[in-house]
Amino acid sequence: MHKSVKFLNDKICLNVLSHDKENAKEIYEVTQGHVLIGMLSKNYETNEQAITAMSDLSVNINGALSIGLGAGDPKQWKMVAELAGELQAPHVNQICTATGFTRARLGQDETIVNALVGPTGRPGYVNMATGYLSQEKVATEVPIETAIAMLKEMGASSVKFFPMNGLETIEEYKAVCEACAQENFMIEPTGGITLDNFKEIIKIAIDAKVPKVIPHVYSSIIDKETGLTRIEDVKKLYEVMKEVSKA
Template sequence: MNLKAKYFNDRVCLNVLTNSVENAKAIYDASEGHVLVGILSKNYPSVDEAVTDMKRYQDVIDNAISVGLGAGDPGQWKMVAEISQIIQPQHINQACTATGYTRALVGQEETIINSMISPSGRVGYVNMATGILSREQTPTEVPVRTAIQMIKEMGANSIKFFPMKGLSTRDEYVEVCKAVAELDFMMEPTGGIDLDNFEEIVQIALDAGVKRVIPHVYSSIIDAETGATRIEDVEALYEIIKKIA
């Protein structure tokens, strides 16, 4: 199975959602393969049904699948890990505390696994309590560089900084990007990203020296009637990427 898709050499790679094989293929073509196509575990009643359906996507989009939780729901952590063990996707979204379990289950180092952490409200610190139990407790305030090193130790490749709420957490995001660059990690800004703020959000990471940025652009480019990601918006985002990266 191909774990070296086109995006592996990209400094910026899109991550967008899909609701059908046809929409996924159109997304892949519109971005010339420089994309990870998100399929949410939460949309399936069981691991077996998810695996059966996701396998339909693999050949069509060169296995450029990003297995998702579903709105960052940590309750999906085990389902995400078990789906990923079987289909061996290019990319996995995971709650911070489930990162090590997931890396062990997929059994290889090539798949990118992100570790979901949240803004803490304090510049230079992040909240690592994003698991199904820990999120119900007092949020943590861990120095971002310490958090990154802990996440590396758990087998992740990337920070998923969620929910960013667009640029409302800009100061925190800037500091996280600096730390990610300094410690040779990957950055996945997520939450409230749209066509208007996309360029600035990505540029902040590039200016900080982040080696690979995977911005997640979700609800803002989904057609409310069809539930499909708008291909014209994918094209617009890809043009921005080609311009700045």
């Protein structure tokens, strides 16, 4: 595991966005470093711009950078992989089908690379067709245990289950958590997570004995006027993390 990633009680690490360096630093401090700060590749026109901005912010948070796609946009896959290789960030968000390419660009196994798979409406099965071409085709329905085995073969560290739509896909999420626990694999629940459902979502993973969980909480805690991630909300999330991770 990369030295910049800290899991609270060896179980939970929060993943949130930040508006700027100061916002990121505050988030890092109130979570006592048990956080990964996401920066979205989609926000930059060139790799050079992204590398400059990400490197600059990373210094303020002891390197706890998470390179993101941008709303799961599969067209960003190559830029993310290239940035990952250049920056050697501790956490990378990636579409399922580009996982192997990304791991190869990194050239090491310490960075957490998640692989984005989606719900199917059928508990126990996930959609692996999340690539820029495959998402336009008929969705796949792969048993979650098989999917995890394939992700391991591609060099992934965790399942990014997206979009969860909050609690709408909860039965599918439970099945994914059970499989991750069985296969000793991390999970990253993403999409529609709020202050109201955060506890239930991370508790399901912890109760299932998933080794590590990285919940992504984005738009629900961002101030629409300023673009800043609200520090008070981050504090509330961190209190819940402390409570649940003691279980």
